[in-house]
Amino acid sequence: MKKDFIYNEIADNIASKIKTGVLQAGERLASVRILSREHGISINTAKRVFLELEAQSLVQSRPQSGYFVSPLPYLKLPLPQASQPLPTANITEPNELIDSVYSNMGNKELTLLSIGVPSGNLLPLAKLKKEVVLATRALKEGGTEYEPLQGNVKLRRMIAARSLAWEGHLKESDVVTTAGCMNALTLCLMALTKPGDTVAMESPCYPGILQLALSLRLKVLEVATDPVKGVNLDALKALLPQINVCLLVPNFNTPLGYCMPDDQKKAVVMLLEKHDIPLIEDDTYGDLYFGTERPKCCKSFDTKGNVLYCGSVSKTLAPGYRVGWVAPGKYKEQIMRLKMIHALSSTSVINEAVGNFLMTGRYENHLRHLRKTLQENYQRYALAIAEFFPVGTKISRPQGGLALWVEFPEGIDTATLYNYAMKKQISIAPGRMFTLQEQFHNCMRLCIGLPWTDDLRLTLKQIGNLAKWMVAKA
């Protein structure tokens, strides 16, 4: 286990140097022998490091010469621009587009690059099924009875235990279960706002969150956001006087996939606390990191209970289970009251099954596999994009999560591209869905949670060809 950790850590470290350009394409790497000596590891472990890097297409071996950094064409693709939304609220809703894209949900005829969940092929289905069967049999009344209002105690205990990894130090009494993360966000926004209040969010932002805020008759302020570091603190600061509550997804935000640096997380927490503005943190993607370490959360820096920490297993284990939670800090009483009114209970048997599954340690094992697959997928998608998409295409550098953000050259309208792609049974998520303003028309989000196949590569090629054809036509 320890050995496995070292080998992964070294490989990740080298991978990171390659991706950030510290090691350049074509550059020769230290030999197996030197690597072994430098890190005090066996020759075999050192070899595994290189095999791992080779599997990720990051290095190539040349006979008699050793390992060299691969030419990685996608690393030359520029980053998307930092967003610059207007500092005013609620302009226009992309309702038709959203309805159209969401109506594809569950349609087995389509390649669903538009959704934000991992494919069933990447989930531990057999083990989950077993846990549901066991829980159904073990519960005295088979889960027909209401749970205690705060939620299944095993599940809450495991959420608390897992918070140690990101220095959250939650106790089981801090956690309230919900029907998925969106339900947690709903309870938080209902508890903290009244209609007409203003909520600040990152831009681009997950459409479900934008729609949720509007359905609660809130004003939405989209904040300028950097594709690598997340929300722009100066931009947020300038908007503070207008804001009643802030909702952020600092870890592997969909669609951009950045991980907000720790110092920025801390700064946001301090800033909002100082101005007495509650922070709702959506950490649904937090366990899907591509690096070696579970990133911290804003909640990690919260000493006053001002951060309402939300999560779920919908992106890691089972979208259809509707299992989520919130650690609402000092707002626990309001959240419990709203849960009592709007839900009363979660689905007892499923929450018991997930609680048990988390206790087995299988979750950690599954996450390790899932993270590796998603990271490899990102690289494969990126290579295909570099190969097939029009000159001038930009892509995000996700550090975790399920999404890749693509910015086409100006003039390619992705709502139109969506219509063309649908004729070929491909569903993408046009950029305009991720904002209430007129921006991101030439962007789209691709889900990287599908199993990689030759067909998927051809699907990406088809999208690229459509985009090239649109460029030529224009």
Add this chain to the structure above:
Amino acid sequence: MKKDFIYNEIADNIASKIKTGVLQAGERLASVRILSREHGISINTAKRVFLELEAQSLVQSRPQSGYFVSPLPYLKLPLPQASQPLPTANITEPNELIDSVYSNMGNKELTLLSIGVPSGNLLPLAKLKKEVVLATRALKEGGTEYEPLQGNVKLRRMIAARSLAWEGHLKESDVVTTAGCMNALTLCLMALTKPGDTVAMESPCYPGILQLALSLRLKVLEVATDPVKGVNLDALKALLPQINVCLLVPNFNTPLGYCMPDDQKKAVVMLLEKHDIPLIEDDTYGDLYFGTERPKCCKSFDTKGNVLYCGSVSKTLAPGYRVGWVAPGKYKEQIMRLKMIHALSSTSVINEAVGNFLMTGRYENHLRHLRKTLQENYQRYALAIAEFFPVGTKISRPQGGLALWVEFPEGIDTATLYNYAMKKQISIAPGRMFTLQEQFHNCMRLCIGLPWTDDLRLTLKQIGNLAKWMVAKA
């Protein structure tokens, strides 16, 4: 099957004559032979009719003389008064009382007469467990995937099929699944109102509905309600100019248990339709009728799509499953949009299991048993109340459902009685919970969904003794 039906029908018919006083205590009934001849049934079937009535304590046999109507002391207990709420909105919330009573949920130490769900002992647990296990195994991805937005198609098909019994004529495309009935009501109120709007409800009313309306910042108008016929149409008519939406529970409303007569249902539908006021109908208790026929709903008389029909299996099958639905009539698009934003999907595997269960016909069988138990419980509760409660106590005459409403003599404050009872590990639901106004202080709701035992009878005696002691003290 046919024979069984006839025997039940005849027994119910006689029972109804006894309960309404057409047949008086002590009166002699037709002999087995005459009954057999009159109805063209066998002697054995006729005997079963009397055995059934005897089991319900409605008749007694005297050797050599035949069957006589039992003295039914509870039928002499007067009915509670029709409510007379003020024609103004939102006065005071009984929050502390509600929090205290709801915090007892799931507490196995208490006799929970305060809750409104059937005890697990009355549910088909083994069969339900089996369906969950089968569904978990049968679904390709074990229910980890999202359902289609509108919900599980088998479940929607069965809800539609079952609507024939109350002349609802729903199609599966008319139905949207939700996480229990409260979630259906939430979606309806959110779709139809904006904060500051006014919703009219029966009085007394289920506390969860009152709380829901307040949490959506609605004004609540409580409408005068008769304990036998339901909402007073003249009172409703007088309030129409102030009302944006009406929410009624016409079948076996908790706490009063009345069944609104068909002509009144039709009149309400016409009245609200004429004034373009949508009607949200909560029919969660509709299948729990004590008579021989499934009552119609307001939705049965809706030709314009103005009635949003809501239901669930929480009161008949499994509170902890969170399976409910709405047939939103002409408001389907708004409801679907809100479901997309707030839930996305129900819990796939549980909805599949319930859909399958409803298809087996076992549900009908289970309901028959449950209805019989609840009806017998009502009579046993009523007998115990007649025996043990203070002189002047009034009780409702539920025609179905899970609740019995008790009105003590003036001066017995049931919030105080609640505190005394809790010291004896008994939880009741004080009347003040069922209103936002200052009324029903001397009332309480008792759940009749617990299995009848000698202990339960003693529990009712304890409550009666406490109440008598409070009378004596005053």
